Amino acid sequence: MARGKFIVGTNFKMNGSKAFLGDLVESLNRADLDINVEIFISPPSVYIDHVRQILRKDIAVGGQNCFYKSSGTYTGEMSAGMLKDVNAEYVILGHTERRTLFKESDTEIGLKVEHALAAGLKVIACIGETLSERESGTTFHVLFRQLQAIVEHVQDWTDVVIAYEPVWAIGTGRVATPEQAQKVHAAIRRRLKETVSESVGERMRIIYGGSVNLGNARDLAKEKDVDGLFVGGASLRPEFVEICNVLRQGPSSGDEGSKDDECSGDGGRK
Secondary structure (H helix, E strand, C coil): CCCCCEEEEECCCCCCCHHHHHHHHHHHHHCCCCCCEEEEECCCHHHHHHHHHHCCCCEEEEECCCCCCCCCCCCCCCCHHHHHHCCCCEEEECCHHHHHCCCCCHHHHHHHHHHHHHCCCEEEEEECCCHHHHHCCCHHHHHHHHHHHHHCCCCCCCCEEEEECCHHHCCCCCCCCHHHHHHHHHHHHHHHHHHCCHHHHHHCCEEECCCCCHHHHHHHHCCCCCCEEEECHHHHCCHHHHHHCCCCCCCCCCCCCCCCCCCCCCCCCC
């Protein structure tokens, strides 16, 4: 069963300026990009409207977060409807930094997913384990707990993409080996088949994020259950265009890429 296009997406996190993003968009607008790859970029919220206005239309723009209410006395928050109003198409929810730094619970993330889908956004729903959880052998327990909170709030999975982000690989320069990523992605797919349906599990696009760079993107993309790449720090550099074209480029350059960038941990089909 076809899963749709391979996805390469970004999370710029709290990085960039109007001038910097203008230059980055210009480079994407000029680039010869693989038409078989779906691409989205996620600038800081204050720049979403500006980026959408100047970015080529075949690249989607997404938000990095949204609240689970449509409006109200929620100072500093934004609704999914507000993102739609500035022509965002995607929203990232459940990123590890939202879970850890801002103490968002599994339940809250599930509510956000439900709200965003109801508003017509496509959702990148993030799950991932810490180093201590991996070393203690609880990786799948953690991932399945996080996944279940999302499952409980989704009726139609058409516009959902699952992003596996091993927390121990985000911004550390460490990256899951292609074999490790494949094992986890396959387990997530099996879990969806068991808890939702065979067809949803088979169709679900599960993307990998964790210090993705030009040096490892090609090998990750070869894995059967890796349906895309979720890119952090490398998306702020010229190599991002080459990552977007990873399905058609030749042998890996061997460039180790984004090892020391604090944003280098986010990281995509078949």
